[in-house]
Structures are given as structure tokens and as C-alpha cells.
Amino acid sequence: MKPKWPRITWDSSSDGAGDAPRILGINPWIHDFAAFNLWARPGGLLSVLAMLRAGGAQVALMDCLDQTWSDVPWPKPRAWGHGHYPKEHIPKPFALRAVPRQFSRYGHSPSVVRDALRLLSPPPDLVLLTTSMTYWYPGAAEALAMARELWPGVPVVLGGIYATLCPEHAQGLGADAVLGGRLEDPLCWRGLWKLLGCSAPPLPAGSGLELALDLYAAPRFSVILGSRGCPFHCPYCASHTLHPAFRQAEGETVLSGVRAEFARGVRDFAFYDDALLVSPETWLWPLLEWLEGKGAQLHTPNAMHARFLTPESCRRLKRAGLSTVRLGLETVDFEHRLDAKLSLQEWEAGMAALREAGFGPGEVGAYILFGLPDQDPGVVQRAIIMAKSWGIRPELAHFTPIPSSRLFGRACEVSSYPLAKETLCQNNSIWPCVSGGFSWEHVRFWRRLLDE
Template sequence: MARPTFPNIPWSSLPDRDDGPRVLGINPWITDFAAFNVWSRPAGLLACLDMLRNAGASVALLDCLDPTWAPAPELGLKWPKPGKYGTGHYHKEEIEPPAPLAFMDRRYSRYGLPRDRVVEALAALDPAPDAVMVTTIMTYWYPGALDILDICAELWPDTPRFLGGTYATLCGEHAAKHADAHLQQGPLENSANWANFCDLINFNQAQPTENSGLSLALDLYSDPAFSIILGSRGCPFACEYCASRALYPHFRQGTADAVMETVRSEHARGVRDFAFYDDALLVNPGRWLWPVLDEIAGAGPDIRLHTPNAMHVRHLTPEVCGRLKAAGLTTVRLGLETTDFDHRHDVKLTREQWEAGARNLLEAGFDLDDIGVYILFGLPGQDLGNVEQAVRHVRSFGFRPHLAHYTPIPGSPMFDAACAASPYPLADEPLFQNNSIWPCVPGGFNWEDARRWKSILHGE
């Protein structure tokens, strides 16, 4: 199905169940110094829209990070050509940075659909929504969410507005002060959250079904260049720099049948690139992952799988690597953090496990170009000499190192240490949690060091 002509935002409901409320979901723009689309989808918002539609609501989606409409250069609707696997650059417009970030010597932009086109499309939405749900993927991207909420308040002043996602959940006090919306903190499928939401929009419905939170309304994208696979929510581990448990306290896994139903449906719509969104993909793989990989492997070679979230290296046995390769895994991302194996902040990994996992990937037939390794940069008190050592270690295997710039996240075990190490009031202003400013690196971001690290990554 091709992208519709602007400004259409269609409502979607289940057959014979269109008498419920109309709920509009919005994924706002990114406002930042840099942004790149790495199979980005607002999974939490899509889960909410799916469970609401299953309960009888009509739903619609405006994702400001998706092209959405057919190109119309005369209307400012241009979008950079995507890469071969669906990733790529966003349309962007340079804007003034928020006052707290005015000290940065970097351009600040709004990434996504042109703002005036979004306003026009929302104004043309007919019938108007009975409720609006706005998500936030990163805490420091909240300016885009507040802007969208203000637009919706002006268009539909009496319509309930809800703000959910990472910012609303982890920075609740700040969000309550600045957002003109009800806060949706934590998963909607939580019984108290569901009851409160339904009460506020006068929607008398029973608790969501068992698969709620794992089933996504991916069909709301009319012409997707890629799709995502979500077999689990949360994570059983508790890495010091991660807030997964604060966002999703319980690790839940779905079923192979439900995951494959999504894959088949998206494949039938022309999707060939699928990105796993699981934080712990290789944990208990017999629950859903093995059956899914086996069916994909038996279906043919036209599906490409990607793991933008780093896989846990210690689980990469010869069997695991072989099954991933047979199913069409194309983009491999690993989490190393550091080669100082005795002082790690994530799941314990020995040098032997790291070297075995790397060797097993290569023996399974993965090309070196397929494999990238994330190395954490900018942790509070981190010896950056160890980061450089880790980069050179990764390059010695022939893999591509990627610096994963540390983001101080409220709710993570390391956040107090980050607040102590940073010159910025991280707990008071989420804008300072932006990893682009190197918030916990002495002296912060500067172009000379940025160029030096780029040279190190390229082995120069």
C-alpha cells in the first residue's frame, strides 16, 4: 500500500467494533544535535494503540519520524533516501537550541516531518479524536512532545491529552510541571493504568488481553520500509547504566505464534527488513525465538533480520550463531562495554566468553562487515584510556567499533553517580541528560576530542 496523499491520517478499527472512542497516537519530533533512523519505531505507543483497538476503540497514528505522506516538494514534504536496509537520515530543520543548551557549539535541529505540515494534517483530521496519546522515547527529547501537546490543546482544547513514554515515566516531576497533559507512567496494560485511562476517556472496558504490551499496531504505517519484532518486554538483568527495570519492572516473553503472525502480516505488505527490539533477545530462546527463527529460515532468503540492541555475547554459542545466520540475521550488534573484564558495569562477561562468542560468529559465516561492537563512552569516572584500549581490541578482531555515548538515565542504578560526576543539574533538567554534550566527561563535548575519537575508531 503506497503512502497516502497528504494530509490523510486514517482511523483504524476492528470490524463491527467502531463505536468506541477515537484515540490518536503521536510520536513527536526529535529535537537534538544529531539523529539517525536506526529502525526507529515507538513500540510502547504502538502497543497502547493495539490494545485500545482490540478493546473497541478506533485508533490513528501520526509518527513525526516517518515519511507518512507521498513526496510533495512544493509542500516541503521531502525525505532523504533510505539506506538499503531501511535506515537513514531524517528530514531536519535547524532551530534555536533550548536555553540550557545554548552553550553548545553544535547545530540543533528538529528532526522529522515539517512542523507546519503536521499542524495542517492534525487540523484536517476528521472526525476529531476523543483522546490524544503522545509518547517520549528519550528524556531529553521532551521539547518536541511539549510542542505537540500545545498544538493539540489549541486544536481540541476539551480533548484529554496523555503523555507517556520514557520522559513521563522517569522524569515525572518535571513532566507534571511542564506538560499540559495527564501523565501515563509505565505500561498501559498495568491494571491501575488501564483503569485510570479508561475512566478519563469514559471507556468502559475490561482488562487488556494476555498478549497486551507485546502486540503492536504496525499496520498503521501505510508504506513501511522496515518493521520491528518484539518478543519480550523488560529485561531480567540489572546493568548499572540501564533503566529498563524502571520502565518495565517485569520481564515478559510472548509466544512464537504471536510473533510469527506479525512477521507474516508485515511480510505480506512488502516488508523485508525486521529489527529485533528485545533487550534480552537470547534469554530463554526456546520460549519464542527458536521457533520463529526456524520458520523464517524455512520460508526463504528474502527476510533480513537486524539486532540494533546489543546481543549478550556470552550467549553466542555455535548453535545460537548458526540459527541466527540461517534465519537471515544481517546486522549484528554486540555489547562489549570495556575490555577491563574485572571492572564491568553490565552483565558479567569474561575475556574467554567474549573471544568465544566472536569466534563463533565468524565460524557461522557472518562477514566482518556485518558485525559492530558497542563500547561505552563517557561513564562517570571512566578512564578513557580503557575506552581507547577497547576500540583497538575490537579492531584487532576485524569488527567495527561504535562508541555508545553514555546517557544518564533517571531510575538507573548509576544515575546518582552520574549526578555527582556531572557539572550539570541532571536530576532537575532532562536536557542535560543528552549524551551529545558528554555530560559526565570532564570538560564536556569539544570538537577536537570528537575528531580524535573519530580517528581512533577508524584506526588512523
């Protein structure tokens, strides 16, 4: 059962509860033109809290993007648990003033969060603020200001994807420390415990691949993370900077996490892996076998590699309950792909395998990259038309210029926005690398093409 607002409590399942340090993790609001909850959980923060708890700390979670309490109004989720966030219009940041779209804060209203945090007792010894998209830092800045107002002497540490990809920019937010990189990296791990005035305990086994999902009471959906990183090196992606080595969890670790979620009623699971189908025998096959016939719905919003869709993998996925199938097609101009992750033959074989396993027309969606630097819009049009002719639902994945990715330099050259200096301008909703930028007229054009 979800608690009633405004209750947030310390989880004291760590060994050292009592005088153990109290660490509060905050997943801040999203400030953006658009945001939709596609089974989103702050994977990084949940992994950090799992490590710290295993290291002896007491932890608590304030996720501004989760309903958390039974009596706080929240948009009704869709049948598979995903859905809208509550939102409130807020002024556009100056750098985005010319974009003809409404800007909003997504998540709980700040007064709800403030009152809940104020009653957290005893107060935290340390606040961890996570970040995901590089252009979402204003939400983190707002949460930082709130933590300062409530607990002026308590250190606040900023980490996560924005802190890792844009460390200099992140310094400007005014946190007591910015710890980029993965918490399980020895330097980061020791640095964090030093801020608490303690020497670091040994890193718990499986660090970085376990998520403290139990911190959500009565969740409507959950996530699965069986690996970190990706063996491919696509020039528009930051996976390699974030997780330089491809690493997989033990089969039993993933399975016991899913079993625990299943036991408390969760049936919808989204995979967060970048390379779900690589070396599947390690953890994916045992998990899918366990899920067979259990009535779960599995979702791959982060896309799967079509080249690994064999008759066997598709059969296993189907039997286990794969319901949302998203593939990374990116383009149909196979001769001039920016990446090396897919050939036409592999795509066709993957499609045949999906069909054979019983995935019907309209059940499979494919992401097509839109808004790349120097991209010919005709190639995107062709991809939409071809995807439809294959019985696949095309979805435009708006290009995000990401610092550290190989394409970032070219993106900076073609964009009329100061992408490197102001990370807000890396927002894919503004079409930062499309000549003329975002326009409703063009949105209507692409929507018609996608829907007709």
C-alpha cells in the same frame, strides 16, 4: 501504497467501531543535536494503540518521524531501510546554550503535521502523546501545544519512557494527565479509560507485546518485539524500572506479526528486545526457522548479549538473514566491569561462534561505553584497539545518565550539568559526564582512532 498528504484516517478494525471512542496517538518530533533513524519506531505507542484497539477503540497514528505520505519529501533511506530524518535548525534550549553544536528538530515540518491533523475527521476524543528519551520532551511539548491549538477541549495524556522515568518533570508540560508505567498495568489501563468517561474493558490477551504495526502504510522496515525486560541489572540501564519482570510473547504471536508484515513486502526487521537470546526456544527459534531462505534482513541495533552466542544460535541467526550484528561489549577491562553480563571467555567463545557461522570481519559491530562517570579514556582506547584486532567494528555508545539507574547518582555528582533537575542535560550528545564536556577536537580524536 502510502496515502497522499494530508490524509490520516481512523482505523476502524476494532469491534466497537462507529460509536467507539476515537484515540489519536502522536509520536512527537525529536529536538536534538543529532538523530539518525536506526529502524526507529515508537514501540510503546504502537503497543498502546494495539491494546486500545483490541479493547474496542478506534485509533489513528501521527508519527512525526515517519514519511507517512508518498508525496512529502523525505531523505532516501539506505539499502536496509534505515537512514536520515528531515531536519530543521532551531534555537538551542537555554540549558544547552554553551554546547558547540547545531540543534535541530527532526521529522516532518510542523506545518505538514498541523494541516494533516486539522483534516482528521471526526476529531479525536483523546490524544495520547508518547515519549522516549528523557531529553526529548521539547518535541512532546511542541506536539502538545499543537493538539491544544487544534482541539482545545480534547484531553491530552502523556505517557512513555520520559513520563515513567521523570514523572515530576513531566507534570510541568501541562498535559491533562501524565500516566507513567506500562499501559497494561491495571491502574494505568483503568486510568486511561476513565479519562474517556468509560469503564475499562478487560485487558486484551498478550497486552504489551503486540504492536499495531499495520498503522504504517507501505513501511520500508518493521520491528520485532518478542520480550520485555532483561534478567541482568546493569547499573547504567533503566530496563528494570521500565519492565521489572522479564516477559516473553507466545511464539505464534510474534510469528503472525512478522508474517503479516512480510506479506505486505517488508524485508527489513529490527529486533527491539533487551534480551533477545534469553530462552530463545519460546519464540525466537520458531521465528528464525520460518525466516530461513525467505530473503529477509534482520538487524539488532539494540545489541545482543555476546555470552549467548553459541554455535547453534549463530547458525540460526545467519540462516535467517541477520545482517546488522551489534553486540554489547561495553569495555575490555573485564576485571573491573560495572556490569556482570560478560566475561572474556564468553566473549571469545561468542566471537568464535560468529566466525564459524560465517559472519565475516567488519560485519560485526560492538558497542563500547564512552563517557561514563570516572571513566579512564585510556580504557576506551584499549577497547577500540582490541575490538579491531578481533576483526570487530567498534562503535562508541555515548553514556546516557538515566534517572532510576544505579549510576545516576554518581553521574549527578561528577557532571557540571544539573542532570536531575533539567532532563535536557541527560542528552548523551553533550557528553554530560566527561570532564570539559563535548568538544569537536575530541570528536576528531575519537573518529581518527575508530577509522584508522
